[in-house]
Amino acid sequence: MNAVAVHTSRSPVRRLLGFNLLSAVVLGAVGYYVGWWLGHQIHATSLDYFGDTSQNDVALFLAYFVGTIGFLGGLGLLNYPLSRMAGRPASADHHEEDHRGWTRYIGFSTDHKVVGLQYLIGIGFFVFFGGINAMLIRFELLRPSPNVFPAGQYLTLVGLHGTMMMGMMTSGILGPFGSYFVPLMIGARRLAFPRIEALTFWLLMVAGVFLTSTVFYGGFPTGWTGYAPLDDQANMGMDSYIVFFALVGISMTLLAFNMLATVITMRAPGLSWGRLPIFVWSVVATAVLNVLAAPVLVTTLLLVLLDRTAQTGFFLSTQGGSQYLYENLFWVFGHPEVYILALPGFGIVLELLPVFARKPLWGYRLAVAGLLGVTLLSFTVWQHHLFVSGLNASLRPFYMLSTELISIPTGFIFVCAMGTLWRGKIRYDVPMLFCLAWVFNFFIGGLSGVFLSDVPSDVTTHGSFFSMAHFHYTIMGGLVFTFFAAIYYWLPKMTGIQLNDVLGKIHFWVMFIAFNSTFFPLFAVGFLGQPRRVVTYPAHLQFLNDWVSVSAFVLGASMLVFVANLVWSLVFARIPAEANPWEAKSLEWQVPTPVPSYNFERIPVIDSDPYPYGEPAPQMPTPALTPAVTPTGR
């Protein structure tokens, strides 16, 4: 490599003044106040509907908007597009090694491995915040009558928890592990659009800060669904929700296009679609969902923004609009969204089971068909969220059928997992434990979904704690458990340091037991008639609610065990990880640790799928020995 150590030659002052996080925060704050000021100019001169209140949604939207531009500009994300627009030649920045040391993790980086770790830390931070909100919600529900939080604050907690978790975990796998490992798994040296990759990460972080700032503007009362016309009544805190989800939507779309372009065009020679690791297939399926669903969300929120500022009435039936339109558009996005959360989890489980069962993936094609089947069907089921809404009663049987049909491809994934374990040599390492927990949790989540997909049964369960328990089983039990499986499995490759096994197992068992102890009783709570999102509930449900709250606190404590493991292993113990601690045969484990700047000295040639366990496989992909057959940069 002809690495040019440009960055190291800068003086400390020069580095402080350059494009970095500090400049970004400063310019972001400046942008925020410029937008705020601009909004008040507009208000004062043209529109006079704010009356004599201090509420000015235009100002807040502009503040968020200009603030975002300032932040991205400060980071240096605008340099390249601006210089290209000015007619300068394409820069070759990404051909240089990044010599910034640890500071590259707090700035704009085009290295997919840096962005992957940035994603993991950033998302982890905001998800921790969302988890604390959950703890506060459960604290409030220790008593049937109001306990600590007034009703308005309680609703904001519910909304913040739901929205933060949904928004962040949408990219929870594709962001960290997709960015880091998809190029490694397909034998590429980078992602197709490295700058866009960095943009998606920083947009998500900006979004997270904006959503958190809702507490300064009175919070929002709508939960993560943001139904009209309640969202139009709400005060300025609602604007934080709108901007958050719109930025998340843009980030998701770009991230997904990047993944699709990378997988379609940059696979190593010999890596046919039939040899693609199943995790990469799940990334592809998720990316397809992302690019088709997320723009609907962004557009819908733009219309909400207009309803709230320019007095349009898209979703207001008193002004010729329709709240049903909002519900439809939201769930056209919202249902694929839950599969955007679930599919990468499927991919991780099927990717890891062969490694720990020491067997090839059972039914590879069936698994791919399952992923693609879920992708396709998930666009046809959204009105099951509206079974009692009074909308399109004649379509109920169709949506009931389509919703139940989706359990067929989901079943494919399940049977592939079952088949992979058969006659294996199962190793119960920490990542495997989390994968097996997925099997258990997702099974319960899937079966409880049958009650919600069946209209007569849904009449009782809809909008109750039953549906809340169901989607926590599928999303937390499904996605978050596989998220941890992925962390324990891949973090040794990402950091070069092994995690403590004993703490990992304590984390797993406490989390698994507490999770089930938290959410299983909630099926009963829902069945017994407690609606979601209430600050009060009937006195006879107190025992169950208290049981759930205490379990939830233990569940929260299990996360502290995980954090302790991270701190202990990464900061204090620092035991170097082996290059391939799980003896995995997939490509990402064949590169050295730490992964070199360009991943592969020479592009590997692939001659089998990544699961040749139990088979004589003399021709392992050996990057160093295989001649390069593609141009560099791929």
Next chain:
Amino acid sequence: MVATLLVIFVLGPHLPPGKGSAQAAGQVTDNTVLTAIMTPIICLIVVYFAYVLIVFRRRGDDTEEGVAIRGNPRVQTLWIAGTSALVIFLAGYGTWALLQSGSGGGQGPAPIAVPRGPKLPVQVIAQQWQFTYRYPTFGGLETSQLVLPADRMIEFHVTSLDAVHSFWAYGLGVKADANLGTDNVVYVKTRAPRSVDIHCAELCGLWHGYMFDKGQIVSSPAFVAWIGQQQKVFRSIAKYMPPYRTSYAPMPQRRAG
């Protein structure tokens, strides 16, 4: 087999939402059928995993690998056929149950499952943050308490004056969203006198958690007596009330700002 029978005969009768109405009883049956179908599947899967996880575990530091089986067309075909048949049965059964009388769910202004015979129309008006009830066949009487006669087919018309609410009469097995400008129709056949818990089941703003009350199912004579007494009270304010309609369009509601 034993587990399935236990589910049907022991657990089944206790499944929600109880048998307070024909529709609620239908939901109990539906829930029992679903649970009964799942039981053998759950048993099979649990046995399979218990077997696999114990028998096929690695022993000691064994480095031997598993058997390289990459699939089994017969098992795969059987699985696909089995799950497909199950799913189509479930959808068919659910559709049949739904078409009986709407299963207590809101069917909107154009219901697809309309029971025969006379019905007592009762309007449910949701607003932030309470339900009120109008009886159009009794002069548009509006009350703050829901009282219904026993053993009668009720035709609820659910609407809202502001945000989206959801009228959930738990013991009757009724749930229907209340939307501004929309008439959401639900049919329910009441049974014996009892009280019914009513909640709002759709997040509707600040005091959503407080939007609950209790309704009463009473005998027919008691209902007639109650209506007569309410009409007397209502007479003095009737002239200030808007005439009965299936939905009401109040002034556009905007934030103060």
